């Protein structure tokens with residue numbers, strides 16, 4: 001989102017300075033790399049694993065002392081590998097080693113409610129719960145910081161918990177709610193007193209409280225969006241692993257958190273962090289999630305905030321649950337009135353009630369310095385160095401650009417009416433009373449200011465309104481993807497616009513030091529917020545079915561999701577299977593299960609190097625030629641079916657082999673119901689599935705055929721629903737081709 005861009009550059013600059021100072025001149029060409037070595041070798045204690053790492057490094061570097069200094073960290077609790085500062089030729093040498101899967105630079109990744117849970121139908125009072133099992137669930141949150149949550153009414157942590165509680169400045173203890181806290185800063189970008197799990201920017205508190213926050217009645221942001229704030233699984237425990245410092249998260253830290261969390265005994269992992277997708281085994285999150293999956297832990301991640309363009313989705317590995325953001329039925333509007341009585345509404349969140357009836361109104365253009373005065377920037381756009389402070393002071397200022405509130409505030413202005421070129425579907429909290437309006441409405445206000453002797457305006461406090469939902473957030477990243485092109489991503493969607501959840505007491509509402517507002521709750525938007533909702537939904541399903549595999553939990557959430565109400569051609573590429581419906585997901589009827597071995601066959605089909613495959617299985621040395629080959633277009637028992645045409649002018653031909661597991665009660669007869677456009681033939685063999693008892697599996701085949709797509713068509717979308725009298729098991733079928 002644009003809001004963070006300024007911050008981005010600033011932080012990057014700081015990081016360069018810091019890394020220069022730490023590493024000095026003799027190591028300045030070395031960069032942090034991750035050397036990934038697959039699963040742990042059978043029965044090796046971690047000390048011998050670390051010795052192996054040193055010996056490998058010594059071989060590649062040739063100098064004992066430099067090898068020792070270059071090593072940053074040994075992974076070895078849940079998978080094998082290490083992080084080290086390497087020169088490019090040393091990285092190449094290491095990647096040729098038999099025992100090494102991949103060597104890649106550790107990338108900088110970025111950090112990507114009251115109303116929302118009721119909207120999803122998971123009403124605390126009326127929804128069935130399994131509090132006993134729920135309270136045994138441990139959800140790992142990888143994020144910026146750790147929140148402090150009350151543990152009133154919680155028993156001691158479940159016995160399986162083996163994690164740590166690392167305290168530090170502003171974070172003094174864990175409790176029976178937040179049972180674990182740890183941080184990773186292997187590249188030493190942060191120092192005391194900031195080096196702590198303490199929540200200094202509020203993102204972590206927001207995420208963790210959406211997942212598993214205890215209920216807090218009367219939560220609101222200055223009276224806005226009032227209601228009871230609570231997480232989706234309020235009884236579950238939270239373990240926080242802080243891997244982001246400011247908005248950046250280092251890949252080797254993310255991987256360290258996976259290594260630790262899997263070994264600590266968590267049940268689910270939530271990672272609201274993203275970066276452009278990479279080959280699965282050169283991507284820290286895909287690697288971490290792969291080993292989590294092997295241990296039965298589902299990893300949920302955010303799809304990214306780079307929409308609405310296609311091919312922007314991140315975190316695309318099939319063993320990850322990738323979550324897009326949708327809008328809920330509550331929006332914010334801010335009304336303002338001009339001196340002539342004309343009223344307008346805009347976006348943005350204004351927590352201030354007007355102090356007096358009317359304020360003087362001016363525009364950036366009119367507040368410009370006198371002609372001939374040296375200045376910088378563009379006054380119409382309200383650049384602070386282009387405006388005369390004495391013409392801004394005490395006034396509401398009309399600006400042709402967004403994010404002008406800090407400038408107007410710094411010059412003593414009392415409010416802002418600002419233009420946005422792109423209509424956004426989320427609201428930002430402004431530093432002072434303000435409204436954001438679309439460019440088209442701007443002309444009238446400009447004219448009023450220019451043609452009136454004493455122009456005036458008043459901006460009212462924001463109000464919440466009911467809006468049509470769900471819809472895909474404009475910023476939410478879209479599929480398809482190029483890493484494994486026949487797996488449809490994102491998988492599903494969850495609320496991620498204007499979500500009210502817990503905030504930190506260590507930062508002001510906007511994070512700006514000139515702001516004096518502090519709040520226990522705030523409103524945030526992003527696929528991060530969607531990710532936390534989906535993690536909670538997965539935990540909710542898991543509390544009823546503790547023995548379900550990660551793929552089964554994900555399948556249940558996908559096949560019961562609600563399709564978007566507001567449709568566009570690319571709606572499935574934006575929302576995946578649709579918006580999560582946690583209560584329905586508890587009883588999906590059928591699930592598309594995927595075993596670890598099936599993922600291995602899939603990877604063989606995708607052409608992964610035999611050496612790689614051998615190392616992924618650890619002691620069980622897989623060999624592609626000895627495994628039942630993955631069949632069909634995608635080679636995986638995925639709950640959606642997708643094909644990207646490699647030749648855009650070719651006829652459509654795709655075959656999907658699927659196996660469903662009966663997880664309903666007693667005998668059931670399911671019938672296939674297909675909806676498809678005229679240009680697409682979709683046939684299912686067989687088209688009825690008969691189950692006699694629980695956990696029986698049935699296999700079927702879906703054959704999709706069609707003529708070459710006409711010019712101008714890029715997407716053809718169909719639907720397969722298996723229905724008995726009680727369930728609808730929905731699978732999207734999507735054919736995509738590049739524009740020609």
Ligand SMILES: *[C@@H]1O[C@H](CO)[C@@H](O)[C@H](O)[C@H]1NC(C)=O
Nearest residue numbers: 095096097098609610611612
């Ligand atoms: C597989 O990877 C290893 C190590 O990177 C390499 O030595 C080998 O040549 C590769 N094999 C094939 C068949 O590509």
Ligand SMILES: *[C@@H]1O[C@H](CO)[C@@H](O)[C@H](O)[C@H]1NC(C)=O
Nearest residue numbers: 169170193194198200506507
């Ligand atoms: C945290 O604690 C340190 C030292 O105890 C203190 O200096 C600092 O102001 C506190 N607040 C933040 C936001 O770090």
Ligand SMILES: *[C@@H]1O[C@H](CO)[C@@H](O)[C@H](O)[C@H]1NC(C)=O
Nearest residue numbers: 368369370373388389390391
């Ligand atoms: C700034 O505005 C004041 C008050 O209108 C005016 O007296 C002064 O000349 C202006 N200065 C410049 C440099 O524009």
Ligand SMILES: *[C@@H]1O[C@H](CO)[C@@H](O)[C@H](O)[C@H]1NC(C)=O
Nearest residue numbers: 378379380381382399400401
């Ligand atoms: C000043 O900014 C506005 C709004 O972004 C833009 O329309 C205008 O062209 C800019 N003027 C100059 C001189 O750059």
Ligand SMILES: *[C@@H]1O[C@H](CO)[C@@H](O)[C@H](O)[C@H]1NC(C)=O
Nearest residue numbers: 365366380443446447449450
């Ligand atoms: C209003 O006046 C400013 C200069 O003071 C000018 O830039 C702007 O174009 C005018 N707007 C209209 C709608 O006349």
Ligand SMILES: *[C@@H]1O[C@H](CO)[C@@H](O)[C@H](O)[C@H]1NC(C)=O
Nearest residue numbers: 547548549552593594595596
């Ligand atoms: C799914 O497969 C796993 C093994 O891969 C198995 O343990 C589990 O029972 C299966 N069924 C469900 C519903 O998870």
Ligand SMILES: *[C@@H]1O[C@H](CO)[C@@H](O)[C@H](O)[C@H]1NC(C)=O
Nearest residue numbers: 610611614622623624625626
């Ligand atoms: C895999 O199995 C084939 C056939 O048995 C064998 O020739 C090959 O050497 C094996 N590859 C590995 C990496 O073990």
Ligand SMILES: *[C@@H]1O[C@H](CO)[C@@H](O)[C@H](O)[C@H]1NC(C)=O
Nearest residue numbers: 607608609610623624625626
């Ligand atoms: C993997 O090894 C098998 C047998 O050794 C061979 O048939 C297959 O082509 C190899 N795959 C790759 C990707 O090298």
Ligand SMILES: *[C@@H]1O[C@H](CO)[C@@H](O)[C@H](O)[C@H]1NC(C)=O
Nearest residue numbers: 671672673674675719721723
């Ligand atoms: C088949 O699916 C369509 C579209 O979702 C739906 O309108 C129809 O009611 C379904 N038919 C049955 C028999 O479930």
